[in-house]
Amino acid sequence: xxxxxxxxxxxxxxxxxxxxxxxxxxxxxxxxxxxxxxxxxxxxxxxxxxxxxxxxxxxxxxxxxxxxxxxxxxxxxxxxxxxxxxxxxxxxxxxxxxxxxxxxxx
Amino acid sequence: xxxxxxxxxxxxxxxxxxxxxxxxxxxxxxxxxxxxxxxxxxxxxxxxxxxxxxxxxxxxxxxxxxxxxxxxxxxxxxxxxxxxxxxxxxxxxxxxxxxxxxxxxxxxxxxxxxxxx
Numbered sequence: 077x078x079x080x081x082x083x084x085x086x087x088x089x090x091x092x093x094x095x096x097x098x099x100x101x102x103x104x105x106x107x108x109x110x111x112x113x114x115x116x117x118x119x120x121x122x123x124x125x126x127x128x129x130x131x132x133x134x135x136x137x138x139x140x141x142x143x144x145x146x147x148x149x150x151x152x153x154x155x156x157x158x159x160x161x162x163x164x165x166x167x168x169x170x171x172x173x174x175x176x177x178x179x180x181x182x
Numbered sequence: 183x184x185x186x187x188x189x190x191x192x193x194x195x196x197x198x199x200x201x202x203x204x205x206x207x208x209x210x211x212x213x214x215x216x217x218x219x220x221x222x223x224x225x226x227x228x229x230x231x232x233x234x235x236x237x238x239x240x241x242x243x244x245x246x247x248x249x250x251x252x253x254x255x256x257x258x259x260x261x262x263x264x265x266x267x268x269x270x271x272x273x274x275x276x277x278x279x280x281x282x283x284x285x286x287x288x289x290x291x292x293x294x295x296x297x298x299x
Contacts, residue, residue: 119291122285170229171217173228176227
């Protein structure tokens, strides 16, 4: 199984900050990676698909990058409504999710 | 509008089974696969398995083989998941999610299963 490791597990940031979340795969996943946002009590929402493609309706402050085993989700200017847990998800082989990064406001 | 409407929350006894549904609307049911995902209380997300309704093919996370059974009814655009021999470890929220090429773009609202005597 491909293991997905997200860091940090908890991130505190201020409104307006540039925020970077990381996801590392245990082997090359060929950019077959999505990012999801989950707010408390809600289902996950797709933000970014295939590493760097913004899902329809998602604000442009969200962006993704990466290749091989290392991937990043960036929020260019943190907004209060971005408080959530973020998960990476690989579907290169036997889909697996990362453990999540909980994003809080400082 | 794409919508995945899941069945209601369940309270079930240990050792019993539960079958939940996921009714799809707003798209052609057979054009997409359906994933099922588990979220234990306060925990992350686990892929349980996938069904391709067009060809009735399933694939499972090894961890859930023998625990989960995925089916689909093309006539009613509904996917089902049955969980058997329930224990407290199966208490969780279960989601269905539409998938194309691996990406899951729409999710159901989730079914909370509570296993308790």
